Amino acid sequence: MELSPFFKSLGLRYPIFQGGMAWVADGKLAAAVSNAGGMGIIGAGHAPADVVRHEIEVAKSLTSRPFGVNVMLLSPHVKEVVKVILEEKDSIALITTGAGNPSEYLEGFQKANIRVIPVVPSTGMARIMAREGVDAVIAEGMESGGHIGRMTTMALVPQVADAVDIPVIAAGGIGDGRGLAASIMLGAQGVQMGTRFLVAEECHIHPRYKESVLKAKDIDTLVTGKFAGHPARVLKNKMAVNFIRQEKSEAQKENPDFGGVEELGNGSLRRAVETGDVEKGSYMAGEISGLVTKEQPVAEILQEVTDQAAKLLGGYGN
Ligand SMILES: Cc1cc2nc3c(=O)[nH]c(=O)nc-3n(C[C@H](O)[C@H](O)[C@H](O)COP(=O)(O)O)c2cc1C
Known part of the structure; x- marks a missing residue:
């Protein structure tokens, strides 16, 4: 072209x-x-x-x-x-x-x-x-x-x-x-x-991360950080669900402090890439994963x- x-x-x-x-x-x-x-x-x-x-x-x-x-x-x-x-x-x-x-x-x-x-x-x-x-x-x-x-x-x-x-x-x-x-x-x-x-x-990402992108359907991404700042799109895994649960519960408090939640996110993409950790790793990927x-x-x-x-x-x- x-x-x-x-x-x-x-x-x-x-x-x-x-x-x-x-x-x-x-x-x-x-x-x-x-x-x-x-x-x-x-x-x-x-x-x-x-x-x-x-x-x-x-x-x-x-x-x-x-x-x-x-x-x-x-x-x-x-x-x-x-x-x-x-x-x-x-x-x-x-x-x-x-x-x-x-x-x-x-x-x-x-x-x-x-x-x-x-x-x-x-x-x-x-x-x-x-x-x-x-x-x-x-x-x-x-x-x-x-x-x-x-x-x-x-x-x-x-x-x-x-x-x-x-x-x-x-x-x-x-x-x-x-x-x-x-x-x-x-x-x-x-x-x-x-x-x-x-x-x-x-691409050298951990096989578990790659496999998750290959298997993902259209609706399998979530957005973390909607409350804690810096929204990021990731594949739904234990880490993402836990992060969102914690930030939502913090947001309901009178004086929310997102420091602890942010701490959870620090280094989480690197962990996903290097170790494929689903508990503490962010499998960042887009909505097009299903394709x-x-x-x-x-x-x-x-x-x-x-x-x-x-x-x-x-x-x-x-
Ligand atoms: C795992 C991952 C990490 C990314 N890291 C960065 C980054 O460090 N800087 C940046 O400008 N964009 C980053 N992006 C965005 C991409 O560069 C690109 O613009 C985006 O993935 C395009 O959308 P798509 O995922 O639907 O193809 C990242 C995307 C993914 C999936």
């Missing part, structure tokens, strides 16, 4: 970003996606800077194609992570940012010639980011896995596309070529997928999604 000038300028074959998922998207997954013609993105998450540097080294050793890094702005290590990225500026094509406003780091990235593409949950944030000179925005709906905003992808993407003059990438609930084609119809130039890549062969039923190599996923989209679009955009 014909790429937009923006995606062409990134040197990609497919208009597809792999979401920079904390603890999940390591150098190996990112390199596999980049080698297959998409944009592989390492998820810095809450990892210390030396871990991020290591994953960048891994990606560099496995691909000569462009890849990016996702900077989680809530991370206690964000400043050191940004420093590592600037030091590695010749190897990093772009950064995406999650959970906040990356303004304070923008100039540094721009001077280093690294493109900045923030995830935005609303037209207001998209406008602010466009005014500050970012290169594109990722409009992410609440169908997505991980931390979420309030809008759905279907409603958010066209409104963001109308609100800004820079390229828009759609995310949240996109798992196949129908999602890619629909996103293009809504005004996006491409998509970012997270959940579908959770089950890629090159994701097969473990496949990254290259096959990209090919399948774009072939299906191209057929549906029937030359649209050519």
